[in-house]
Amino acid sequence: MEKFKFPHAQTVTAVFVIPPRVHLLDMSGPAHIFYEAMDYGAPLTLAFTSVYAQRGEETSSSGLAFAQLQNFEMLALREGDLVFVPGLESHHLTDEDFYASIQPFLHWLSAQHTRGVKICSVCTGAFIVAEAGLFNGRQTTTHWKFQHVLKQRYPKANVLTNRLFVFQDNLYSSAGVASGIDMGLFLLEELYGTRFAAAVAREVVIYLRRGQDDPQLSIFLQYRNHIDDRVHSVQEWLSHNLDKKHTADQLAERIHTSGRNLTRLFKDTTGITIGQYVEKLRVEHALQLLRGNQKVETVAHACGLQSTNQLRTLLKKHSGALPSDLMS
Structure with missing residues (x-):
């Protein structure tokens, strides 16, 4: 397998948040993209954390459990690092008790964005990022079933429809499972260039898709949605x-x-x-x-x-x- 070299690039930490009843593919899709990027030589470190500082275990909506999760308060992130916030079961999205219980995480998330960390929501993970106030006056998107709920709950957010993913001011959000993978590839393209993103996309037999209103797809990724x-x-x-x-x-x-x-x-x-x-x-x-x-x-x-x-x-x-x- 081809290895890329990045002798002058700083190591980027990608943090994957595991909220309770997380949607498994919302988290594992982008995480696998970044794992493959590491395998291709990208200077990356992956970390996994709960929305509760002292909780080391969580269970996904499909029943698969996660263990040995890190305390988010112990993560020393720098400008250019990434935090992925995946979707979770719908009953949490308007649960005031849930949001009250994760206030320390919401404050931490906001502080990371102020520091220059890229915050990336997948599917209904946008609700958690919006609850932190980060989408106020900024563009976002989420799963089509919950766009109206997001608009009603967070009227200051500019919720876009019919978009695979959007980004503004170091805030990235994607509409669902597959578009979370697209967003991960786009972030790799930003970090390491189009050829590197194309190599990772090819490795996992996934093609980077973009909506009509998204930035135009690089020619180095176009015409590669085949398996020959x-x-x-x-x-x-x-x-x-x-x-x-x-x-x-x-x-x-x-x-x-x-x-x-x-x-x-x-x-x-x-x-x-x-x-x-x-x-x-x-x-x-x-x-x-x-x-x-x-x-x-x-x-x-x-x-x-x-x-x-x-x-x-x-x-x-x-x-x-x-x-x-x-x-x-």
């Missing part, structure tokens, strides 16, 4: 070797087939041609480099283009912008 290892292999090579020339026959040799068969296979699998895919890769890579104030000549070379005129033509075609428009 041969095409994945070609896509990986192309994304890492944009500055190198290639032919369909040369690419086909990598997966022990003919150029003609690869051309057909690639189009059938992704819906676009190899040439169209490479062009999209070049555009996004060029945009990233230009926004980083790289020289136009350097960007053209890094994208495998023969001249800066080719780069200008490509960008004008796909983004309607010229290199000078993108450099700060």
Whole structure:
């Protein structure tokens, strides 16, 4: 398995909160994404805690028990760390006694956000984050069944509908189990880049989905929602070797087939041609480099283009912008 290296990245702690009667997949889905990220070399540490400081055990809604949970008051988090708050059984969502019992946790959660920690709710975990006051004047979402309840209980929160996940001011929220995994992949993309997130998504055979109103999906993650290892292999090579020339026959040799068969296979699998895919890769890579104030000549070379005129033509075609428009 490919290992990524992050020699200058600080270790990020991802805390997974286990409220009483937690929805198992709301927690284990994102947790597994971050476990796989660790396995790929990301400098991560995972921690698990209850909403009660002194409670070391909790039981999920499906009956599976958790033990050896850490005291959240003992966790020393830093700016850039993450706290995931998963969903729980619906009877807790409007239970005043429950919220009264977790006031220390709510104060701790608010303090972590002030410190620069990213707070991430999954499904109805948004209610706990909202109870801490963190969604006041900010965007959030939750499971479609409970959006109206969230709006009624927390009228200061800007509850968005028909969204897989949303984020604002270091607050992330997702609509349900699967979108919690999507959100986890998006957070990995923010931390370690699109290629790393794509590698993790491929490892768990999950494709990062985004809603129409969410940020546009990176080309390094698009066209990867398939399970054909041969095409994945070609896509990986192309994304890492944009500055190198290639032919369909040369690419086909990598997966022990003919150029003609690869051309057909690639189009059938992704819906676009190899040439169209490479062009999209070049555009996004060029945009990233230009926004980083790289020289136009350097960007053209890094994208495998023969001249800066080719780069200008490509960008004008796909983004309607010229290199000078993108450099700060």
